[in-house]
Amino acid sequence: MSLPEHDVHGLTAGYAVDALSGEERERARRHIEECADCRRDLADFRATAVRLAYAQSERPADAVWERLRATVPTVRQLPPETADSLPAAEQGAGAQAPPRPSGESGGGGAQVVGMAGRGRLRRRLPWLLAAACAVLVLVLGGTVLAMAQRMQEMSEHSAKVEALLAASDTSMSEEPVSHSRAQATVFASERSDMVMVVVKGLPPTPEGMGYQLWYVDDSGMRSAGMLERTDEGVYSGMAGDMGSAEQLGISMEPAGGMPEPSKEPMKVEL
């Protein structure tokens, strides 16, 4: 990849201070990886930014450390990256192919797996832990790089994601999203009381709006948080407290979320 000289340096400086949008950021990252001069510039600019940060030093409230001390012992630490860890993840995408999202398998390809069906068809997915990256690569329909970026974005949730994928009763199903052409991949575990959903094909929301996820059960609807949008236009969300929800609802709401859906949400079977 060769870019005009000043464009390249503009990218490196912009990358160093996070002044690029998501797509540019990824482009810059790939470019810098292959450009020794850029890497040197990046290291310089980052070290400069460290100084700018130190000039803003301010002590946080003691409560921050108190909370950390209480929570981190329960946060799993990742092992060092070993020589074989990355290739394994990359090979995994092809070698251990889990069921592909049915979006490309032709019309009506979605298997509808309802609540009752889930018990029967429940697939035990212990391999998911080993192939977690691979699975998500496929689900997100992106590249390993996109996945790496997504994992980074989701890192605060990733301990939960790992826990969900590792749970012995986690089921995975492909579901259509009603009143839309979108397709959802749902991971759910009754035992962990958690659900993760990855949705492809939703139209992008206007500025200031987002998609909110709802649990739908006999007693009505309750919020399960906002879906996050990835660079590829895929939306994903994760929530606990699934309870006896039978469906997920998805509706467009102001980005901050609403206590109740402002209109009848699109539905996804659980």
Next chain:
Amino acid sequence: MAQVEQAIPAQPPRRAQDAGGAADGEHRLVALLQRTALGELAAFEEVYRELSGPVFGLVRRVMLDRAQAEEVTQEVFTELWRLAARFDPDRGGVRAWALTLAHRRAVDRVRSEQSASARMEVAGRLAPESSAPDDVAEQVEHRLEREKVRRCLRRLTEQQRETVRLTYYTGYTQREAAELLGVPLTTVKGRLRDGLIRLRDCLGVMV
């Protein structure tokens, strides 16, 4: 896998020389991080004592809201705990690693939660007042560092300073900064780059 930052190897450190201390400070941090990777809470606490000031100060500068900044600070340190074993000293210092992570997270949070127009409104605001009742030695050190950075910022052209401020401290993209300033994107890119180079030289940054 999750460690995107480290996917880009920086040059091997010629000399570890950073803010708030010198090479031995960095060595100490690396050692502390290695012990943190073994699950040692005491070592992690020392890492926190070393880095929580700049991490929180930077995050607060970007986000403005104190409660949100504390939340993000907590997330950042949880990440450092999680990823401690993935830190590679050959690819840049602990401080740069931690602060890159902190800045990225603060900026992403601000961008996803606040529309650009809302941020435009607060762009004119001054830096949040510092409160931090640090101990005296810390205070002096911070003041010296602050002064030095301020002096070097003054040596930039007005436009360079504004661009550095809008991008790094306010969290704008280059494109947003260009829009706000009413200049072409390439102009902003040039100003940011030249500004960072001039700052680097003025501060005597050695990687």
